[in-house]
Amino acid sequence: MSRIVHKWACRFEGGKPVLDDPSGFKREVAGLEGKRGFVSVHVGTRQKTNLQNRYYRGVVCKRLAEYWGCTNDEAHRAISHEHLVVEAQGERPAFVRSTRLSDWTTAAWEDYMSHLRRWALTEFGVYIEEPNEVDLLNMDDAYF
Numbered sequence: 460m461s462r463i464v465h466k467w468a469c470r471f472e473g474g475k476p477v478l479d480d481p482s483g484f485k486r487e488v489a490g491l492e493g494k495r496g497f498v499s500v501h502v503g504t505r506q507k508t509n510l511q512n513r514y515y516r517g518v519v520c521k522r523l524a525e526y527w528g529c530t531n532d533e534a535h536r537a538i539s540h541e542h543l544v545v546e547a548q549g550e551r552p553a554f555v556r557s558t559r560l561s562d563w564t565t566a567a568w569e570d571y572m573s574h575l576r577r578w579a580l581t582e583f584g585v586y587i588e589e590p591n592e593v594d595l596l597n598m599d600d601a602y603f
Contacts, residue, residue, distance in 0.1 A: 468509060476500075480509040482596065511568055514590045517598045519575055526585045538575065 467484050469476040478484050516531060524534035563571070572590075579585040 480513075480596070483509055510590075510595050511565070511572075513595045513598055514593070515572065517595070518590075518593055519572065519579075519587055522585055522587050523579060523583070526583055542571075542575070542578075 467487075468479040470479075471477070516535070520531040520534040520538065523538065524531045527534060527537070529537075576587045576589070579587050
């Protein structure tokens with residue numbers, strides 16, 4: 460049985476797919492030279508994109524990790540615990556996750572990112588740039 464390597468978000472223009480993250484796609488398939496595969500097209504809902512993942516890991520987690528003096532993964536776990544995990548004591552987080560984060564819609568994801576930007580600023584004085592204030596395509600891949 461074959462496995463799906465990755466899903467890549469795109470839009471269609473002139474009958475051709477235009478990838479949201481073409482450089483990430485090239486990195487992903489670089490090791491497949493000479494191998495055969497299949498391409499499937501699924502009309503998608505507005506799910507979180509690779510660029511949104513880059514923003515979350517490369518900006519949100521990075522800024523808080525720098526402030527807290529920890530790794531990006533540790534910052535991600537702390538953020539998730541603080542905002543997504545329902546505590547045993549019955550306290551409800553700001554966002555209740557009913558599915559994997561990768562299944563969130565674009566709008567739900569942006570609501571969550573807005574919440575995290577406000578929280579970081581009010582709780583820690585950490586300014587987190589808006590997605591349009593950073594160059595997501597040319598970020599250091601070490602954070603992903």
